[in-house]
Amino acid sequence: METQPKMITHSNAKSAQNSRAPRVVGSLLLGVGLATLLAACSSNWVQITPEGQPVVAVTAADVANCTRLGVASVNALDSIAFIDRGARRLQQELVTLARNEAGRMGGNRVTPESTIEDGRQTFGVFRC
Numbered sequence: 001m002e003t004q005p006k007m008i009t010h011s012n013a014k015s016a017q018n019s020r021a022p023r024v025v026g027s028l029l030l031g032v033g034l035a036t037l038l039a040a041c042s043s044n045w046v047q048i049t050p051e052g053q054p055v056v057a058v059t060a061a062d063v064a065n066c067t068r069l070g071v072a073s074v075n076a077l078d079s080i081a082f083i084d085r086g087a088r089r090l091q092q093e094l095v096t097l098a099r100n101e102a103g104r105m106g107g108n109r110v111t112p113e114s115t116i117e118d119g120r121q122t123f124g125v126f127r128c
Contacts, residue, residue, distance in 0.1 A: 046076065046093040051103030057095045057123075060111050066128035072101035072110065075120040090116060098123035 074097035076090055098110045098121070107125040114122040 046096045048096055049100045049103060052096065052100035053103070055099040055102045055108055055110060057099065057110050057112075060113075060124075063109050063111055063124065063126040063128065066109060066126040069102075069105050069107045069125045069127055071113070072098045072105070072123045072125050073120065074098050074101060074123065075118075077119055087116070090119065094119075094121045095123075098125075101125070 074094050076093040076097065094116065095110070095112075098112075102108070102110045102123070102125040105125050107127050109126040109128050110123040111126070112121060113124050114120075
């Protein structure tokens with residue numbers, strides 16, 4: 001007995017095409033999401049403001065003869081979607097945020113007064 005080749009009708013072809021569409025869209029969305037996440041982890045979100053430009057991060061010894069203006073408590077994301085952003089990048093962003101805040105307060109020097117904990121750090125703000 002000879003078997004006839006199965007003919008694909010228009011409705012069969014259309015349903016096969018429709019069943020692949022969600023997988024293609026899902027794969028595309030996953031790819032875009034991963035690319036966005038990687039870009040977010042590698043980009044520098046915190047920019048120095050005009051007020052923060054002249055502010056310098058120094059050690060506590062460097063501000064011994066300066067006037068203390070106050071404290072800048074700053075925070076930044078230490079992880080994104082369970083991915084650690086890295087200590088160096090986090091430290092850079094916290095210093096930039098502290099410089100920006102010190103500039104708004106009329107200061108020209110900042111010095112760290114705490115360690116980084118959960119993406120937070122405290123800086124002394126000084127005018128020298």
